[in-house]
Structure formats: structure tokens, C-alpha cells
Amino acid sequence: MATFFGEVVSVYSRAVEEDEEDFDENEEDEQIRRELEEKREVHLQWSPEVEELLRSGSKRLQCSDFILAVGHNAARFLSVYVLNSANWDAVGHASLWNERTQAVGGQTSEESACVFYRNKDNTSVLICQVTCYIAEDQLFQWTEKVFGCLQQRGLNVMVLSDSPVAEYKTPDYISSSSVPFLRSLQTSASSSQALCPSLEQPNMVTGLPAAVLSHCQVHHIPTIAYQCYSDVITPDSITMETYKPALTRLGKSIQLEPFPSADVLRKFVKASDIQSNLYI
Template sequence: MATFFGEVLSVYSRAVEEDDEDLDENEEDEQIRRELEEKREVQLHWSPEISESLKSGNKLQCSDFVLAVGHNAARFLSVYVLSSVGWDAVGHASLWNERNQAGQTGVEAACVFYRQKDNPSVLICQVTCYIAEDQLFQWTEKVFDCVQHRQLNVTVLSDSSVADFKSADYLCCSSAPFLRSLHTAAFSAAPACRALEQPNIMTGLPAAVLNHCEVHRIAAVVYQCYSDVIGPDSVTMETFKPALTELGKSIQLDSSPSTDVLRKFVRNTNIQSNLYI
């Protein structure tokens, strides 16, 4: 190449090197993406007996699957159902995301599966950890892939803030806590409460489970409890009782749990003022 002063310079094209640099960056980005996906993968850990059965190609024979999402829903099952000695912990799910950091204590125990001793076809799952949007599908797929779908009934109990409830009737929200429901087309029983009014929607794990059940024609119903209390609350917990009425033959509710059991699972929230301490 000649310059303005007539000097001839030997030059080389940078096209190949730039392409190589872009290729290296793309490979590095792809590796980081793969490592992140592996880190965010949902892992199911079952008891040795169930693990061996699943490895043999068998699925959990389940007639009723009750899923509790949120602290009040999970504590409701702990107080009114799991407080009896008739349940065994048979597995748990572990996952990592921006809210469930690695090494955080109690993350694995925040998604636990229980099975009834006298009736192993009844399965309960309590979820109190955060499940990110990109993990909802794989959690649902992996869990339901372990459970037989024939004659399966799914009941989901879910927490929600009354501030998220949209209604033209403002007096409705003053009666919190209250239940609303959504169900799949395969669900033939009468729900225990009113249907969720438009334009309200369900999100998170309850929505993912309901969508999965609708696609696979599984009878499922979601009961969402709208409460004005942020922390665990005995009144909010008791609101879920009608939701399990239809399961009376499979799950026996403790109608009057002891004070010690309630005290164990209900945490008093101390409200501190910003002006006075």
C-alpha cells in the first residue's frame, strides 16, 4: 500500500484474526452459558427405595398430589396434616438461583416431598424456596415425570398478597384472607371457593403446574389465598382448610391442632416503627 508520500508499506489483513477473536469470545460465552445452566439445574433427590423404583422404569403410583407453595400454605400442611406420625419424608428438590445462593442453609429442605405411610398413593410437597422463571418448567417436568398420570388428582395451595388482587369491589379486599381458585378442564369436582376473577392471573409455580396439568389432561385445581399478612399467620393458614375438604378420604385434617404445634410453625412478626424504637 502506498502512502501520500509515496512510501510503500507491507500490510496484512486483520480479517482472519478478528474472526478468530470473535470465535474465541463466542466459545467462551457458550461455555459460561452452559456452566450457568448446569448450576441452575433442578435436582431431585429421592429415598433409596423410590430411586431404585424410578431407575427400573416405574413411576410413583399417586392418586392425590398436594403441592403447597409459600410459607402459609406449607405451614398449613405442617400444622393440620403433617403433624401426625403417618407421614415420611421421601425426597427433596435442590436448586440454585439468585435468591437461593450456594451454601445457603435450608435451601434443600425448602422443597420436601412426603408420602403417607398407610396410603403411599398420597404425595405432599412443600415449597418455600424461590424458583426462578427459567426453573419453573424443568421443576414441573421433572416432578411430574416421576409420577403416574392416570387417575391423578392435583391440588395446589398458594400464597399471595391481597395487594395483588384486582377488583372493582374494594370491600372484597377488606375481608382478607380469602380463597380463589382456578382448575383444569379435567377437574370435574366443584371447587371449594369462587373462581379467580378477571383480570387477575396466577404466576410462578402454581401457574406452571396448572399449565402442565391442562396440557396433559390431569385433573388439577389451584387454591390461591390472598392475605394482608406478610409473615406466617394462623388465620391465613386456617383459610386453606376448605381446599382439602374433597380429600377427606385420603387426607385427615387435624381440626384442632395443639398450641405447641401452632407455636412451632407460626412466627410472631414484630413490627417496628421507623420513628419510634
């Protein structure tokens, strides 16, 4: 090969070595991707009794009502008004890892953040409380694994979720006296009458509630979601009580504690952290 200055230099081809280097890099990237996928996998752990039921018969739990609470107020509402009785057993939990769960206390998984409970008298009623963050790439996996354990025939799903009122879009003024409030969204297979107005456009349901609604819409599972818009970010007794009418529709399937004691409320309702207040 001639250069601009007239000398002739030999041509050295690195095609083979470059191909080998690219192959090594691709193989290394693939290994990293596989390890990351394994690390971000959602794991379901069930009690021995439930594990035995899942291994036998149809390999699915008979479930007539599945109540999913997403967010601190929704989860604490169930703790105060439903799960505080002795009629419920913790039968499993989901564990997962992502960047946000790692940032909270440095723990890779938090068992208490996603727990399943089953009614002792009516074992077809299942409750799940979720207070941990589930990343976008884990939502489909969580939904597929959980609903893969449930018998879909005759299944009804109810989702309770928290949302800040600042994200609620409306042309009208929202007075402080009207907060908190509920909005509903349901699948086409649901025939029940919602107890509150439907969620208006352009408002959306996001995260795990959206993933569950999408799954149930595709699989024709009757589902209704109640999203509570509140101006507080910590568990609050007024916000929790907003969910009460939703469960009264379930009748005998769920027994609500109409007047929880002050001790029970103090146990689950935490005061807002004011240590960061600049005026203190």
C-alpha cells in the same frame, strides 16, 4: 491504498485473526453458558425406597393425589393440620440454586425449602411443600422433573399458594373483614366443583403454581389451584385456616387435624419481625 494526503500505505488485513478471536470468544461464552445451566439445574433426591421404586417397573410412582403447597402460609398449613401426625414420611427433596437462594443465608441450596412427603397408610398420596424461590428459567425444569416421577394415569393435583392481597385487582372495595380469602383456577380436565369463586380477570396465577397448571393443562391432568390472598407476609394462623375447606374435599385421602394444639401452632407460626419499625 491512497490517503487524503496522497501517500500510499500498505493494507493489512486482520480477517483471519479476527475470526480466530471471535471463535475463541464464542467458545468461551458457550462454556460459561453451560456452566451456568449446570449450576441452575434442579436436582431431585429421593429416599432409597422411592429410588428403588423409580428404577423398577414403570419407573414412576403410583400417585392418586398430589398436593403442592407454595408459600409460607400454605406450607405451614400442611405442617400444622396434616403433616403433624405420624402418618407421613419425608421421602425426598428438591435442591436448586439461583441468585435469591444464594442471598438467603449464603446457602446454595436449602433442603427444607422443597420437601416431599408420602402417606404411610396410603402411599399413593404425595405432598410437596415449597417455601424457596424458584426462578423463571427453573420452573419448567422443576415441573418436568417432578411430574416425570409420577404416574399420570388417575392422578389428581391440588395446588395451594399464597399471594398478597395488594396484588388482587378488583373494582370493589375490599374490607379488612373479608381478608384472607380464596380464589380458584382449574384445568379443563378437572370435574370437581371449586369451593370458592374462580379467579377473576385480569388477576393471574404466577410462578410455580402457574407452571404446574400449564403442565397439567397440556397433559390433561385434573388440577385445581387455590390461591389465598392475605394481608400478612409471615405465617399466620387465620390465613392458614383459610385453606382447610380445600382439603376436606379429599375425604379419606387426607386426614385433617381439626383442632391443632397451641404448642403446634406456636411451633410453626412465627411472630412478625418488628425490629425495623421506625417507632421503636
